[in-house]
Amino acid sequence: MASVQAEQESAVSGVIGLLKQRFGERLSTSGPIREQHGHTTTWHKNEPPDAVVYAQSTDEVAEVVRACAAAKVPVIAFGTGTSLEGQVNAPRGGICVDMSGMDRILAVHSEDLDCTIEAGVTRIRLNEHLRDMGLFFPIDPGADASLGGMAATRASGTNAVRYGTMRENILNLTAVMPNGEIVHTGRRAKKSSSGYDLTHLLVGSEGTLGIITELTLKLHGIPEAITSGVCPFETLEGACNAVITTIQSGIPVARIELMDEVHVRASNAYSKLTLKETPTLFLEFHGTPASAAEQAENFGAIAEEFGGGPFEWAERTEDRNKLWTARHNSYFACCAAAPGKQAFVTDVCVPISRLAECVMETKRDVDENRLFAPIVGHVGDGNFHTAVMVDLDDADELARAIALVDRMVKRALAMGGTCTGEHGVGQGKMKYLKTEHGNGLDVMRAIKRAIDPDSIMNPGKIFSM
Amino acid sequence: MASVQAEQESAVSGVIGLLKQRFGERLSTSGPIREQHGHTTTWHKNEPPDAVVYAQSTDEVAEVVRACAAAKVPVIAFGTGTSLEGQVNAPRGGICVDMSGMDRILAVHSEDLDCTIEAGVTRIRLNEHLRDMGLFFPIDPGADASLGGMAATRASGTNAVRYGTMRENILNLTAVMPNGEIVHTGRRAKKSSSGYDLTHLLVGSEGTLGIITELTLKLHGIPEAITSGVCPFETLEGACNAVITTIQSGIPVARIELMDEVHVRASNAYSKLTLKETPTLFLEFHGTPASAAEQAENFGAIAEEFGGGPFEWAERTEDRNKLWTARHNSYFACCAAAPGKQAFVTDVCVPISRLAECVMETKRDVDENRLFAPIVGHVGDGNFHTAVMVDLDDADELARAIALVDRMVKRALAMGGTCTGEHGVGQGKMKYLKTEHGNGLDVMRAIKRAIDPDSIMNPGKIFSM
Structure with a gap:
């Protein structure tokens, strides 16, 4: 075991050495930078990467991935760090690729109602750019997340009830696969029956199958x-x-x-x-x-x-x-209302017919367990969240919070719902996937093994391999 | 080579023997039945399967697939045979699973605007069933196709411009995978970020990754x-x-x-x-x-x-x-206008901004090559078809028709479009996938190999393995 660890450490050092030569100041191993890239708006323990590379192009991301692939070192993409289930943690260390420098809007095809952007562009910036053209991109998870991260976690938010989620609003992606190859998942045609749907395979894969570097998004006219x-x-x-x-x-x-x-x-x-x-x-x-x-x-x-x-x-x-x-x-309001406490944010989604029942049972559960846990949600989709505010020094409250979240997820699953409507699996929801997907989980694992045989892409997320 | 063939024949006979015992009259090896199950509204040569089994449940489909998997015998799903690119042909023989007996509407959840049906239900029958509830399922490829087949080929049609394609209108699927396992690809919640999107992986996979046996579809209220x-x-x-x-x-x-x-x-x-x-x-x-x-x-x-x-x-x-x-x-009108000729139907889809250019160039091409090839299409999506009417005994006309279709596809690809908007790849569009998808084709192949290592599921479609 010790020797495996030593081997891994030496592999990581080797990759860092290589990348340092190539990227110079754009590679950082400073403690605060690394911690910041493991940290998210989440209750999950911070597990920082070994180094952070600030990439500026798809080719650069491919270079990083090829270096990591050769040494079997984990590689984790980082957008803005607003994910909620520990998606950017690095439980096995490795290289974090910070995408914030990839923030170019490459093309707006207003005549086709689409645009192509780099993955680090945030949704607010994109909409500021589009406003004068009378266009907008509707997906709005609240945080000013990067669109690459929003695609990777299949984000949605307040407008999804009308405009759909990231799933419905991406025409195609460019991604760097675990072997360092660059793949374009589709064309700009509005529809296609040509082969397997790689776009939708990558959307929601949380960086475990590839790193999304560019996106072609569907746009909408700003309503009158x-x-x-x-x-x-x-x-x-x-x-x-x-x-x-x-x-x-x-x-x-x-x-x-x-x-x-x-x-x-x-x-x-x-x-x-x-x-x-x-x-x-x-x-x-x-x-x-x-x-x-x-x-x-x-x-x-x-x-x-x-x-x-x-x-x-x-x-x-x-x-x-x-x-x-x-x-x-919402998140900050909950935090401010319970100073010194940590927010355990969780989300579930049920068929709309079960919404009232699911929310009411959850509310009762919160009250019975003497927890402070405001409820908020995109209820038009049957999707809602609680932010359970926990004093991490209060073991009893912590236990009650964890048990509440667990019951909430199981309640949603029992009602034909899903363990996460929009926050993704990350580290927090892994244990529910077998119940939710049954044999489907084996198919997901088979795909993961086929595309990322050495499990270098964001390992320890969605499932452990 | 001869011995490989003999081995295959013996494997097929073995499977047919086994299935005959299990399914009795519901297994047929009659010539006309087999031919009918290779035949589609297509110009592709009829390649009949070795036998046809009429399945009545997901478990029965799983039984057939397990028998085929054990003997490495191809298995091909058949809906209504209205596909256009040879999707139901059996170039390597094998067992065809006719899904027409799986025609039960299992549940309509009008309060959630969804329904669950067996894969053999056709779209007209579903809409007749839904009408009294004030609901409808919008996807309408023209033919009264089975909904399982429509999902498998990622069909769309006239209403897609407003309601999307099969891709946008399926909540989840039940499918029998190549190892005979039954997989449910999702829940009834309207959205989910839980794991890889197996629903969209199966939609458009043309039976090469699994056989779709049940579908949960999104419904819409009949407009006022x-x-x-x-x-x-x-x-x-x-x-x-x-x-x-x-x-x-x-x-x-x-x-x-x-x-x-x-x-x-x-x-x-x-x-x-x-x-x-x-x-x-x-x-x-x-x-x-x-x-x-x-x-x-x-x-x-x-x-x-x-x-x-x-x-x-x-x-x-x-x-x-x-x-x-x-x-x-449309198809029958074209056939009637050119008696004795065979329709070579093809479809492409381009970004809407290129539609006029693509249609005009195609029209010129048709005229210059003295072909009778009516143009029709779902132009709101940038998608259009030609039906090139060909006298198969006229080698020159045949060559001109094949060349026209080839140029039409390449023209669409050059304009940022796709080689097929809605008919699928089948046998007819295989040769264009490398141009359209580049490295993405390798990813598709890797997925195919991972899920169907013996390539028993509809082999010789989308790509040869």
């Missing part, structure tokens, strides 16, 4: 009218049932987000809002002025039926932005 | 208003440019289909229509009465700009059905 608002409800159940009915009625809401009263209180404090502290839906409608108004009116009628209202409009852009900023700062 | 019509154009280029502008304007057309004047003439004759024999768009709009009318009005203005019009409505349901039936009978 965007209207937002909040709608308080008497009960959490009423809010959930209003969501279910809204979706079943086919109202094409652009966003329909739930906060329980605990979360509203935290957001009021953190984001200086004056919302009524009761279960609340945040909504947005896109369309022509007439159709957006029609959608809002139809929703208002449904809300009333379930004890909701009044539905208050944010007429001005700045009010709308304030609302959505508050929603996006 | 459906309006259809036809719009003649002075020129083919004008029609294409009207399509491009319509899509770029974000008008959410449900269908926007092109027929060139040659095709309109054929359809007039076959379907007893009286359309003006000029390049024509077939359109459909879905929405509320107001929004459908608004869409149609906006389209009308665009059409006029490009020398199109008048846009004629099919107000009555029966007129609408007559139009779309004519569109769907």
